[in-house]
Amino acid sequence: xxxxxxxxxxxxxxxxxxxxxxxxxxxxxx
Amino acid sequence: xxxxxxxxxxxxxxxxxxxxxxxxxxxxxxxxxxxxxxxxxxxxxxxxxxxxxxxxxxxxxxxxxxxxxxxxxxxxxxxxxxxxxxxxxxxxxxxxxxxxxxxxxxxxxxxxxxxxxxxxxxxxxxxxxxxxxxxxxxxxxxxxxxxxxxxxxxxxxxxxxxxxxxxxxxxxxxxxxxxxxxxxxxxxxxxxxxxxxxxxxxxxxxxxxxxxxxxxxxxxxxxxxxxx
Numbered sequence: 001x002x003x004x005x006x007x008x009x010x011x012x013x014x015x016x017x018x019x020x021x022x023x024x025x026x027x028x029x030x
Numbered sequence: 031x032x033x034x035x036x037x038x039x040x041x042x043x044x045x046x047x048x049x050x051x052x053x054x055x056x057x058x059x060x061x062x063x064x065x066x067x068x069x070x071x072x073x074x075x076x077x078x079x080x081x082x083x084x085x086x087x088x089x090x091x092x093x094x095x096x097x098x099x100x101x102x103x104x105x106x107x108x109x110x111x112x113x114x115x116x117x118x119x120x121x122x123x124x125x126x127x128x129x130x131x132x133x134x135x136x137x138x139x140x141x142x143x144x145x146x147x148x149x150x151x152x153x154x155x156x157x158x159x160x161x162x163x164x165x166x167x168x169x170x171x172x173x174x175x176x177x178x179x180x181x182x183x184x185x186x187x188x189x190x191x192x193x194x195x196x197x198x199x200x201x202x203x204x205x206x207x208x209x210x211x212x213x214x215x216x217x218x219x220x221x222x223x224x225x226x227x228x229x230x231x232x233x234x235x236x237x238x239x240x241x242x243x244x245x246x247x248x249x250x251x252x253x254x255x256x257x258x
Contacts, residue, residue, distance in 0.1 A: 003035070003038045003041055003042065004041060004042060007042045007045045007046065007049075010049075011045065011049070014049075015098075015172060018094065018095075018098070019095070019098075019172075019175050019176055019179045021091070022088075022091035022092070022094060022095045022179040022180070022182070022183045023178070023179045023182050023183070025086065025087065025088045025090075025091040025183055025186065026088050026091060026092075026179070026182030026183035026184070026185060026186040026187075027182060027186075028088075028186075029088070029186045029189070029190075030086060030087050030088050030186060
């Protein structure tokens with residue numbers, strides 16, 4: 001199950017980074 | 031879990047395949063998006079932008095986030111709605127009469143937990159209450175975050191267009207009341223609701239052999255909630 005847990009966290013991190021990136025672009029007014 | 035591991039790639043084939051196709055289609059969106067953006071720039075008498083400039087622009091950000099938010103809204107609503115609502119005959123539904131959160135015994139929580147149940151399913155109190163709703167809560171939180179991100183990136187992109195058209199920029203609250211924001215939201219929501227409703231009802235009469243999203247091919251139409 002350890003390798004499944006790695007994919008779980010990979011998805012969550014990619015999603016959070018994507019959201020943070022879009023917010024940063026908006027706040028930077030680009 | 032008792033199944034034997036068959037290696038990283040095969041154990042995670044579904045998630046990894048969709049993750050890879052996600053990245054490929056995101057690249058496709060960036061490439062077609064910059065071409066579309068530049069066609070509009072040229073039509074407006076403005077300078078075209080590079081791919082690097084485009085993928086670091088709020089125009090790209092809002093186009094990605096407006097689709098993400100509707101997907102997480104769809105899953106959030108579906109996860110919670112299927113607790114309480116049934117579709118007779120659908121593999122996507124519980125059986126009629128089973129509506130609601132069900133008993134602790136059926137859900138294997140507290141003293142009904144198995145030996146290998148997650149710790150928070152056994153422990154009781156607020157942790158079991160939260161863990162018992164964690165999938166829906168995460169989808170709901172991701173919906174709110176992606177919707178907020180789409181509003182912030184959309185606001186910046188909208189003001190970029192306003193300035194290009196020599197019109198006044200709007201405040202963030204002003205953008206939340208703008209037709210652009212709600213048009214982006216509703217045009218994504220409507221398609222998700224249609225797709226979810228279609229899946230629930232088409233799965234009553236149609237089959238996909240071998241798919242857990244379908245009933246077994248020979249299952250009667252009247253049987254609800256059976257997957258195979």
